[in-house]
């Protein structure tokens with residue numbers, strides 16, 4: 313049995329039970345995705361809401377995130393410019409040419425669900441310019457072809473990285489860990505940002521042809537900006553796909569496999585997919601916040617018990633993400 317954690321706030325002290333006690337009541341046949349307001353004044357309540365969302369849903373919307381809409385719009389605009397380039401220019405940056413999995417993914421170049429034949433989106437992947445480890449090494453379109461692209465994209469990258477850094481202490485507290493638990497694990501994070509473009513799908517509905525097939529994300533959490541076109545769906549515990557439409561002024565935040573491994577599945581890395589049948593093109597920008605390459609994904613003692621033995625072998629965060637990316641791109645090699 314693990315001791316409960318005391319959280320102090322200006323409004324007094326409340327007791328949070330340890331995570332393993334809550335999963336018992338954590339029915340996750342959710343029908344909607346909770347909205348979490350980062351500007352809410354009571355930090356204890358904020359942490360409790362995050363904990364509840366992580367236990368039951370694995371997805372939350374983040375409101376009052378502090379990233380200026382102008383920064384987001386500028387990057388969406390760059391995504392439009394990039395995907396409007398001639399195919400040959402994009403193919404010169406093909407992700408299969410990059411040992412660090414950076415660059416362009418063509419339509420059907422990625423396959424997120426092994427049961428499917430390829431994802432109906434194109435993408436462009438970017439990492440940190442100062443990251444360490446094997447996943448380092450961005451590729452960029454020539455400045456003459458897309459002037460200012462790199463600067464705008466990296467401005468967005470840095471803004472979302474900062475937002476992610478603000479969230480780690482809240483996730484730590486929600487797991488009854490010290491607030492600074494993740495600080496030394498995200499010194500040079502292998503965070504990956506993607507620009508995604510989904511053409512609108514026509515023809516008969518076929519679950520094997522999707523904008524992005526059913527999958528979980530590989531990192532700690534993802535911060536996703538979606539434009540105004542809905543497509544994202546999240547799988548609940550009853551096997552029902554629940555829509556996660558764009559909500560103005562929010563990011564979607566979903567937990568990934570690194571958190572699921574740390575928490576021994578106490579926090580859920582929820583399956584999701586995207587299908588764009590709106591008749592409009594869709595652009596989205598997921599940002600996958602993983603830890604430093606060499607951090608070991610070891611189950612937290614509070615999430616392991618006799619009844620709940622450790623479910624995963626210990627691997628480093630970097631090795632884990634790399635092996636998953638290798639699988640994802642293998643079919644289109």
Ligand SMILES: O=C(O)CCC(=O)C(=O)O
Nearest residue numbers: 508524529544586596598
């Ligand atoms: O574009 C979206 O809404 C989802 C993207 C996604 O799930 C991913 O890239 O992992």
Ligand SMILES: [Fe+2]
Nearest residue numbers: 527528529584
């Ligand atoms: Fe995803």
